[in-house]
Amino acid sequence: MGLLSKKNTPLVGVDISSSAVKLLQLSRSGDRYRVEYYGVEPLPANAVVEKTIKEVDRVSSSIAKAVKRSGVKTRNAATAVSGSAVITKFINMPADLTEEELEHQLSMDANQYIPYPIEEVSLDFNVLGPAEQPEMVNVLLACSRSENVDVCVEALEGAGLTPRVVDVEAYAVENAYSTFLKDQLNIDNNEVVALFDIGATTTSLHALHQGRSIYTREQSFGGKQLTEEIMRRYGLSYEEAGLAKRQGGLPESYETEVLQAFNNALIQQISRSLQFFFSATDFSNVDRILLAGGSASIPGIDSLVEEQIGVPVQVVDPLANIGLASRINKDVIKADSPALLTALGLALRSFD
Numbered sequence: 001m002g003l004l005s006k007k008n009t010p011l012v013g014v015d016i017s018s019s020a021v022k023l024l025q026l027s028r029s030g031d032r033y034r035v036e037y038y039g040v041e042p043l044p045a046n047a048v049v050e051k052t053i054k055e056v057d058r059v060s061s062s063i064a065k066a067v068k069r070s071g072v073k074t075r076n077a078a079t080a081v082s083g084s085a086v087i088t089k090f091i092n093m094p095a096d097l098t099e100e101e102l103e104h105q106l107s108m109d110a111n112q113y114i115p116y117p118i119e120e121v122s123l124d125f126n127v128l129g130p131a132e133q134p135e136m137v138n139v140l141l142a143c144s145r146s147e148n149v150d151v152c153v154e155a156l157e158g159a160g161l162t163p164r165v166v167d168v169e170a171y172a173v174e175n176a177y178s179t180f181l182k183d184q185l186n187i188d189n190n191e192v193v194a195l196f197d198i199g200a201t202t203t204s205l206h207a208l209h210q211g212r213s214i215y216t217r218e219q220s221f222g223g224k225q226l227t228e229e230i231m232r233r234y235g236l237s238y239e240e241a242g243l244a245k246r247q248g249g250l251p252e253s254y255e256t257e258v259l260q261a262f263n264n265a266l267i268q269q270i271s272r273s274l275q276f277f278f279s280a281t282d283f284s285n286v287d288r289i290l291l292a293g294g295s296a297s298i299p300g301i302d303s304l305v306e307e308q309i310g311v312p313v314q315v316v317d318p319l320a321n322i323g324l325a326s327r328i329n330k331d332v333i334k335a336d337s338p339a340l341l342t343a344l345g346l347a348l349r350s351f352d
């Protein structure tokens with residue numbers, strides 16, 4: 001199977017992230033979307049490390065639990081690979097090629113662009129728009145070692161699901177952004193948007209322009225560091241510390257010492273990622289910053305980033321204009337909304 005095989009069948013999106021498996025299925029009528037099924041199942045520590053599945057059986061059993069709990073009927077699934085598992089490159093190709101011709105040409109030329117034998121990789125590409133040279137287009141090429149794709153397939157199959165699509169996480173985020181966030185937030189087509197997904201172990205920058213993902217960078221930084229510091233300082237278990245983060249009740253020193261140190265480190269990560277983006281591309285500023293991922297729910301994080309970086313900042317709520325089936329627990333899914341961009345983008349693959 002290629003990285004992005006397309007099939008017009010109902011699919012459940014399965015985001016296998018480091019803290020949990022997130023499963024979501026959408027239905028569509030006209031241009032209205034509704035969440036039909038939703039389930040999250042925490043993953044044991046180290047089952048997924050740095051976006052790579054390490055313990056496939058434990059991941060499968062968490063997926064199976066999420067499937068059961070959500071009540072989802074379809075067994076067809078879309079998932080994604082990301083991080084160091086994916087290599088992306090910008091290249092220029094002739095503008096007059098059809099999609100098939102482009103695909104053929106890229107797979108013929110791929111060994112120029114990627115450091116692995118072509119038999120060992122899955123390839124995909126995204127035409128970004130006209131290149132500077134006349135009659136050429138700028139293409140974003142993505143490839144992953146097939147072994148990374150295979151382990152995702154194995155995890156889904158182990159849970160009784162049939163993988164139909166293995167997407168690239170950056171494209172799933174792009175899909176959710178252009179389908180939901182762009183209109184919802186009145187983002188002009190020419191704005192350069194830096195979307196930061198602040199997860200448990202990884203903070204990813206997705207730079208977006210004209211509805212497309214133009215740059216991605218991941219850093220090993222996330223909410224788990226804050227959880228671990230809470231455990232250490234206050235002698236709590238991992239679960240207790242995670243709950244305290246959401247529900248409060250920690251001593252006063254938490255905000256002034258622990259949280260503030262984390263927030264400062266986050267600002268540094270954001271600032272660094274933006275510098276990398278500017279030096280790797282022709283862009284030298286962003287018009288706005290969007291915050292996603294579970295750690296975007298830290299109270300006041302938006303105004304802090306805005307103040308320090310000097311760019312307007314919003315925390316995303318991608319579910320704001322999406323309906324919810326009556327079987328969905330509204331309070332639970334609404335609280336998770338910023339952390340569901342990838343799952344939503346994957347669920348959108350049902351409508352390709």
Ligand SMILES: Nc1ncnc2c1ncn2[C@@H]1O[C@H](COP(=O)(O)OP(=O)(O)OP(=O)(O)O)[C@@H](O)[C@H]1O
Binds near residue numbers: 051222
């Ligand atoms: N209300 C909240 N306040 C603070 N932190 C929160 C809140 N809700 C969730 N988090 C934190 O967000 C993190 C989980 O976010 P998310 O679900 O986006 O991560 P993930 O996708 O599993 O991780 P990764 O993308 O790194 O693999 C956890 O560290 C969790 O403690």
Ligand SMILES: [Mg+2]
Binds near residue numbers: 017018200
């Ligand atoms: Mg994530």
